[in-house]
Amino acid sequence: MTQPDHDVELVNRCLKGDKRAFGALVEKYQKVLFNVALKIVRDADDAADITQTVFVRAYEKLDRYNPKYKFYSWIYRMTVNAALNFAKRHSRLTPLETHTIPSRMNPAEDFAGAELSERLDDAMFTLPPEDRALLSLKYTAELSYRDIAYVFEIPEKTVKSRLYSARQRLKDILMAGGFDEYERA
Amino acid sequence: MNTNALNLIHRELDGENSAEDSRRLQNLLREQPDLQRVFDELSEVDATLKASDAVEPPVWLKRSIMDALPERGSSRSVFAGLKELIGTLWQPVHARPALAYAYTFAIGLAVGLAVFAIALKDAPATEEHLYGTLADRDALARLEPSGRVDIQLPEVAGTAELMSSRDLFTIELLMQSDEPVELRLVPDPALELRGITRTSDSPSDMRVDADAVQVEIEGAQSYTVLFDRVDAGSAGVRLQIYRDGRLLHEELLQGG
Numbered sequence: 413m414t415q416p417d418h419d420v421e422l423v424n425r426c427l428k429g430d431k432r433a434f435g436a437l438v439e440k441y442q443k444v445l446f447n448v449a450l451k452i453v454r455d456a457d458d459a460a461d462i463t464q465t466v467f468v469r470a471y472e473k474l475d476r477y478n479p480k481y482k483f484y485s486w487i488y489r490m491t492v493n494a495a496l497n498f499a500k501r502h503s504r505l506t507p508l509e510t511h512t513i514p515s516r517m518n519p520a521e522d523f524a525g526a527e528l529s530e531r532l533d534d535a536m537f538t539l540p541p542e543d544r545a546l547l548s549l550k551y552t553a554e555l556s557y558r559d560i561a562y563v564f565e566i567p568e569k570t571v572k573s574r575l576y577s578a579r580q581r582l583k584d585i586l587m588a589g590g591f592d593e594y595e596r597a
Numbered sequence: 598m599n600t601n602a603l604n605l606i607h608r609e610l611d612g613e614n615s616a617e618d619s620r621r622l623q624n625l626l627r628e629q630p631d632l633q634r635v636f637d638e639l640s641e642v643d644a645t646l647k648a649s650d651a652v653e654p655p656v657w658l659k660r661s662i663m664d665a666l667p668e669r670g671s672s673r674s675v676f677a678g679l680k681e682l683i684g685t686l687w688q689p690v691h692a693r694p695a696l697a698y699a700y701t702f703a704i705g706l707a708v709g710l711a712v713f714a715i716a717l718k719d720a721p722a723t724e725e726h727l728y729g730t731l732a733d734r735d736a737l738a739r740l741e742p743s744g745r746v747d748i749q750l751p752e753v754a755g756t757a758e759l760m761s762s763r764d765l766f767t768i769e770l771l772m773q774s775d776e777p778v779e780l781r782l783v784p785d786p787a788l789e790l791r792g793i794t795r796t797s798d799s800p801s802d803m804r805v806d807a808d809a810v811q812v813e814i815e816g817a818q819s820y821t822v823l824f825d826r827v828d829a830g831s832a833g834v835r836l837q838i839y840r841d842g843r844l845l846h847e848e849l850l851q852g853g
Contacts, residue, residue, distance in 0.1 A: 431663070431666065434663075434666065435659070435663055438659050438662050438663065439659060442654050442658055442659055442662070443651060443653065443654055444651070446652070446654035446658065447651045447652055447654075450652060456652070456655070457771065457819050459654075460654060460655050460658050460661075463654065463658060463662070464658065464661055464662050464665060467662045467665075467666075468662065468665050468666060468667075471666050471667070472667060497738075501740070501741075501742065502742065532645055532646070532649060547646065550646075551646040551647060551649065552649075552651060557611075572607070575607075576603070576604065576607040579607065579610075579639065579642060579643065579646075580603070580639070582642055582646075583635075583638050583639050583642045586642060587638055
């Protein structure tokens with residue numbers, strides 16, 4: 413999905429003072445970073461704030477970026493950290509304690525993609541923020557296990573086992589709410 | 598359920614099984630209907646996650662990011678330039694040694710002023726940031742949630758989330774109104790306005806005067822207002838909502 417070499421070239425141009433090069437990086441990554449943050453904090457305004465903060469921070473610290481690593485892994489790490497910190501700070505205001513999603517009243521109702529997506533989001537938000545971050549990197553950012561391991565600073569093996577259990581938990585929550593019937597309706 | 602079998606399922610979903618592992622899994626699925634059911638359910642969840650559409654970020658986001666970028670000063674080239682300048686200025690001293698004291702003083706003064714100017718220029722980039730832009734990150738990191746007020750009026754609805762620390766008090770307003778209404782925030786004397794930032798992009802009017810902050814709300818708007826706590830003890834801000842000059846609602850937003 414990305415061309416790391418091109419990213420490094422853009423970073424080098426930024427370091428030489430070419431702001432437009434940073435604009436190209438923003439253009440390239442803003443959507444996926446916004447969506448990763450959104451999956452963690454849920455609120456679009458908060459996700460936009462986090463995305464902005466991360467890009468500004470990345471710009472400030474660009475001279476510390478090590479081109480040995482992929483630019484996107486570096487910026488995803490900042491996004492996940494910022495979004496997780498935000499989620500922790502706000503957890504007292506929006507407790508995520510519900511572990512079941514209400515069943516649909518009428519599973520035979522017409523299938524609607526938007527509703528299904530909303531339902532998936534509801535289920536996601538019953539998971540701990542770290543699991544949401546993991547799933548968003550896997551499915552929204554489509555990162556490899558290796559890149560996810562770099563973002564979380566944990567071994568690849570741990571990423572897999574945590575992802576397996578997050579996926580399992582999501583399945584259990586959705587099935588408890590009648591997801592399978594809904595899906596087949 | 599057998600953990601190895603579950604791992605095989607997850608690995609299959611991620612396309613990580615070898616041909617032999619895939620065959621082994623297929624055999625297990627044939628033999629164990631329960632395992633087949635789990636496989637089907639996980640496949641559905643996986644497919645739904647993959648098919649989940651990404652949301653478009655707000656149209657203003659890129660512009661907002663680019664506007665928020667600090668100026669990137671190239672300190673190395675500034676100092677290299679200074680060194681070159683000093684070298685050039687020092688050349689006449691070789692011809693007239695009597696000028697050495699005057700040159701040393703003048704160059705010292707110039708270098709001092711240049712360093713001061715660079716430090717001043719760079720200061721906002723490192724200090725000013727409210728989630729961002731209004732306070733340093735350490736101060737913001739010390740903020741703790743201290744309350745939330747829901748506002749539900751026929752004319753306007755939304756929330757005010759309060760955060761406070763020993764030094765700061767912030768109010769995050771997320772409001773929605775079909776018709777224009779005016780919000781007035783009047784801090785008590787224990788607070789001093791640090792600044793206000795609008796995080797939504799709809800055009801709206803913000804005014805700050807000696808004793809209050811006023812913002813106009815139409816459509817969906819979000820603001821964060823930041824106050825310095827100048828006195829110890831509890832701090833409060835009176836929220837007043839007006840429409841066409843008529844007071845609709847008044848409430849005290851009390852920080853910890």
